Amino acid sequence: MRNLTRDEMFGLPVIICLVLIVAMRFAMPAGLWLDISDLAVHDTAHGAIPEMTWDRNIVRPFDGSWQVVIRIRQGDGWVTHCSTPTNFRPYLPDSALPVPLRLDWFTDDYECYERMPCGEYDMTATWRVWPGSMLFERTVTRGAKFSVVCP
Amino acid sequence: MTAMVDRAEQWRFCFRMIWCGVAFLIAAKLMPDAMAPNVYGQAAYDIDAETWALGFIAAPLLVIYGIHINGRALFSPALRIIGYLCLLGLFVYLICSAWHSPDGFIIVAFGGFFFVPSILRYLRVNIMDAAARIRNDTR
Numbered sequence: 001m002r003n004l005t006r007d008e009m010f011g012l013p014v015i016i017c018l019v020l021i022v023a024m025r026f027a028m029p030a031g032l033w034l035d036i037s038d039l040a041v042h043d044t045a046h047g048a049i050p051e052m053t054w055d056r057n058i059v060r061p062f063d064g065s066w067q068v069v070i071r072i073r074q075g076d077g078w079v080t081h082c083s084t085p086t087n088f089r090p091y092l093p094d095s096a097l098p099v100p101l102r103l104d105w106f107t108d109d110y111e112c113y114e115r116m117p118c119g120e121y122d123m124t125a126t127w128r129v130w131p132g133s134m135l136f137e138r139t140v141t142r143g144a145k146f147s148v149v150c151p
Numbered sequence: 152m153t154a155m156v157d158r159a160e161q162w163r164f165c166f167r168m169i170w171c172g173v174a175f176l177i178a179a180k181l182m183p184d185a186m187a188p189n190v191y192g193q194a195a196y197d198i199d200a201e202t203w204a205l206g207f208i209a210a211p212l213l214v215i216y217g218i219h220i221n222g223r224a225l226f227s228p229a230l231r232i233i234g235y236l237c238l239l240g241l242f243v244y245l246i247c248s249a250w251h252s253p254d255g256f257i258i259v260a261f262g263g264f265f266f267v268p269s270i271l272r273y274l275r276v277n278i279m280d281a282a283a284r285i286r287n288d289t290r
Contacts, residue, residue: 015209015212019209025199026198
């Protein structure tokens with residue numbers, strides 16, 4: 001070590017700390033707190049509330065937030081149709097999903113589906129897991145495509 | 152053969168990797184769907200895109216530090232070997248995940264035919280360098 005300069009000796013612990021933090025992020029993915037799978041929004045008729053299916057497993061309690069962005073296809077691209085604000089909630093393992101599970105509950109925006117014209121939609125849902133420390137902050141993003149069909 | 156033979160090449164390789172990691176980090180911050188599950192696979196998708204980007208920054212950084220202090224500290228080959236092993240682990244995980252995904256061919260092809268062979272070659276060079284240093288007890 002005596003052959004290294006002071007900067008180089010300072011740099012080594014910094015890099016090792018960075019590597020350890022990244023290794024910890026890999027070792028502790030978001031699935032340790034929240035597991036979301038098979039998110040789907042079913043095609044629906046114009047005016048009806050789209051129904052959804054998904055598996056949500058809250059493994060351990062945490063404070064979290066979620067945001068939903070729904071885009072509609074226009075030509076070759078996608079235009080944002082509605083976007084919910086970031087909603088903060090405590091997530092508890094004994095929480096259950098409503099039956100039936102519908103888009104109005106998920107977006108927490110009852111006007112969003114009412115304004116939905118016929119077309120093809122793309123929904124992106126982002127959960128942010130905050131288990132009390134910035135070191136454990138994780139993001140879970142899931143998407144689903146669905147259509148609103150005119151009769 | 153020592154690591155010094157390929158020092159500039161390894162330096163460039165690692166810097167390219169870091170720039171890719173930085174670009175991916177920016178993309179992950181700006182676009183929530185930067186890492187599509189149909190391309191990278193569900194196993195990779197379950198880990199944050201930011202974490203993947205940080206992994207591809209931190210591991211080459213360790214190698215670059217090992218190259219920088221090469222010859223002045225006995226542990227410099229160990230840093231490079233650990234850095235390359237981390238990179239290898241990241242790519243193998245990514246390839247295994249993308250293998251089972253419908254559009255993962257591009258990841259499997261790039262990772263399996265370009266990055267992994269390069270990493271294995273550099274790893275071999277650095278292991279030989281470490282062995283030579285241990286035999287000669289040189290710094």
